[in-house]
Amino acid sequence: MKKFMLDLIVKENKQLNNQYSLLILTSNDDLPEMLPGQFAEVRVDDSPNTFLRRPISINFVDYTTNELWLLVQIVGDGTRKMCSLKPGEILNLILPLGNSFSLPENKTDQLLLIGGGVGTAPMLYWASYLKNKGFEDITVLLGGRSIDNLLQLEDFAQYAKVITTTEDATHGEKGFVTQHSALQTEKFSAIYTCGPTPMMKAVAAYATEKNIFCEVSLENTMACGIGACLCCVTDTKKGHVCVCTEGPVFNITKLKW
Amino acid sequence: MVDLSVKLGKLQLKNPVMTASGTFGYGTEYCDFIDISRIGGIIVKGTTLRRREGNPYPRMAETPSGMLNAVGLQNKGVDYFIEKINPVIKDIDTNFLVNVSGSTVDDYVITAEKINELDNIPGIELNISCPNVKEGGMAFGTSCPSAASVVREVRKVYKKELMVKLSPNVTNIVDIAQVVEAEGADSISLINTLLGMAVDAEKRKPVLSTITGGLSGPAVKPVALRMVWQVAQVVKVPVVGMGGIMNATDAIEFLLAGASAVQIGTANFIDPTVTVKVIEGIEEYLKRHNFSSVQDIIGALEV
Numbered sequence: 228m229k230k231f232m233l234d235l236i237v238k239e240n241k242q243l244n245n246q247y248s249l250l251i252l253t254s255n256d257d258l259p260e261m262l263p264g265q266f267a268e269v270r271v272d273d274s275p276n277t278f279l280r281r282p283i284s285i286n287f288v289d290y291t292t293n294e295l296w297l298l299v300q301i302v303g304d305g306t307r308k309m310c311s312l313k314p315g316e317i318l319n320l321i322l323p324l325g326n327s328f329s330l331p332e333n334k335t336d337q338l339l340l341i342g343g344g345v346g347t348a349p350m351l352y353w354a355s356y357l358k359n360k361g362f363e364d365i366t367v368l369l370g371g372r373s374i375d376n377l378l379q380l381e382d383f384a385q386y387a388k389v390i391t392t393t394e395d396a397t398h399g400e401k402g403f404v405t406q407h408s409a410l411q412t413e414k415f416s417a418i419y420t421c422g423p424t425p426m427m428k429a430v431a432a433y434a435t436e437k438n439i440f441c442e443v444s445l446e447n448t449m450a451c452g453i454g455a456c457l458c459c460v461t462d463t464k465k466g467h468v469c470v471c472t473e474g475p476v477f478n479i480t481k482l483k484w
Numbered sequence: 485m486v487d488l489s490v491k492l493g494k495l496q497l498k499n500p501v502m503t504a505s506g507t508f509g510y511g512t513e514y515c516d517f518i519d520i521s522r523i524g525g526i527i528v529k530g531t532t533l534r535r536r537e538g539n540p541y542p543r544m545a546e547t548p549s550g551m552l553n554a555v556g557l558q559n560k561g562v563d564y565f566i567e568k569i570n571p572v573i574k575d576i577d578t579n580f581l582v583n584v585s586g587s588t589v590d591d592y593v594i595t596a597e598k599i600n601e602l603d604n605i606p607g608i609e610l611n612i613s614c615p616n617v618k619e620g621g622m623a624f625g626t627s628c629p630s631a632a633s634v635v636r637e638v639r640k641v642y643k644k645e646l647m648v649k650l651s652p653n654v655t656n657i658v659d660i661a662q663v664v665e666a667e668g669a670d671s672i673s674l675i676n677t678l679l680g681m682a683v684d685a686e687k688r689k690p691v692l693s694t695i696t697g698g699l700s701g702p703a704v705k706p707v708a709l710r711m712v713w714q715v716a717q718v719v720k721v722p723v724v725g726m727g728g729i730m731n732a733t734d735a736i737e738f739l740l741a742g743a744s745a746v747q748i749g750t751a752n753f754i755d756p757t758v759t760v761k762v763i764e765g766i767e768e769y770l771k772r773h774n775f776s777s778v779q780d781i782i783g784a785l786e787v
Contacts, residue, residue, distance in 0.1 A: 230516040232756060232757065275548075278550060278551060279551060447542075451507075451513075453513050455513045456506070456544070457529075457538065457543070457558050459544075460538070462541070466537050467537050
């Protein structure tokens with residue numbers, strides 16, 4: 228897919244809570260095609276400690292309203308600056324980058340999308356995409372430390388059955404996503420996950436044990452995002468490969484997990 | 485019209501802007517953003533005789549006005565370049581130079597010999613300055629005898645433009661530059677990255693898997709300018725300056741300090757169109773100051 232460097236306009240900055248913002252971006256031109264699982268490299272200006280772009284998952288794309296959504300967690304100065312953007316301000320992005328989740332084979336497949344923390348970001352676009360493609364049996368399992376870490380529950384509910392876990396029992400079942408009862412009672416045919424590495428590794432172990440197709444979306448630190456710097460590599464059975472070009476989505480059978 | 489062309493040893497460049505090895509892939513990574521044939525020269529990713537996996541992740545740390553990398557010359561080897569990459573780039577109208585690295589003098593020599601056979605590759609950049617490999621690399625570039633031996637042996641087999649890339653991690657870079665020139669280098673490029681380190685205080689661990697790595701970006705620019713200035717004062721061969729160039733003004737500073745051409749590295753990660761912007765910015769500067777040729781500002785620093 229052709230990559231673009233674009234100046235997008237901040238249409239809205241919704242503060243979801245003190246840690247997360249949803250940036251709704253638009254453009255005077257039609258947004259390019261983007262696929263679920265892909266990401267953007269966002270330039271952060273006027274932040275003295277931020278030198279490189281920030282890789283941010285594509286949270287949602289609405290071509291009818293010409294909107295691109297980015298879900299941003301405040302981690303450091305760069306993301307804090309992004310979360311303080313005001314409507315009308317310009318954000319420079321390189322997109323779409325990386326590969327995408329694989330479309331399941333059968334419309335009746337029982338699909339499970341698991342997101343942890345800000346790792347839920349790519350799952351919203353993926354859930355909507357699957358629903359629009361005619362997949363009916365979609366479950367989204369979101370996990371977080373507390374209810375404040377569960378994001379966009381109402382948006383997800385438009386496309387999927389939503390179940391949750393929190394470590395402090397403030398929402399859904401208590402514990403980690405891999406401890407959710409649905410993993411014992413349901414027979415999923417494919418699992419897609421993004422979130423903290425320990426969570427994704429636990430999900431991958433579950434999928435391997437049950438022999439379920441499983442894709443993970445990695446969030447390695449990056450510089451260029453286009454396969455030039457070779458900084459974001461993950462170790463695969465083929466050797467070191469760039470997460471930005473060969474990923475961020477990997478089938479777990481390719482990783483040395 | 486201003487004349488942007490420069491002569492660089494045996495090379496003729498359409499403009500003095502090149503890309504630094506390891507920051508521009510094989511050039512094709514940037515084709516969605518710019519017409520890469522507008523660039524004066526493209527130095528492709530560090531290439532070794534045999535495939536290298538590079539260092540484990542994490543290999544990169546963002547630092548104030550710069551970044552550390554410890555990629556460790558990950559590449560698929562010179563034969564892969566010859567078979568898979570060269571056919572793709574050979575018709576692109578710019579100078580492609582291959583950055584050559586090795587663990588032994590023999591590695592450098594064999595790799596250079598193989599590239600000498602490629603009609604469309606007019607030169608190599610001999611990397612005696614990579615700080616991220618245990619053996620070879622920077623070890624060759626930090627002592628005069630070893631720098632001399634590798635340049636001497638490669639010069640025997642390599643007939644085209646031989647650019648030698650120097651390490652800043654030395655006591656006196658002028659000594660190394662003079663030795664390299666004496667052994668037959670056609671041009672000298674500098675600086676490679678400065679050896680640095682980043683610490684994660686919360687985890688009480690180094691950020692990089694290799695503990696140390698190479699610092700690049702605007703943070704190193706004053707050091708790079710000083711070294712380019714010092715080397716350009718004493719060598720007769722052309723000097724190619726690099727280190728933290730983010731825009732045309734930075735590039736012009738290097739030209740004024742005595743560089744005949746510049747390489748843009750880390751800036752490509754932040755703005756994939758930066759090379760073209762720098763070319764246009766140099767042209768605009770020359771017009772504004774009524775210079776007819778970029779040659780007029782090379783080494784034109786008034787001190």
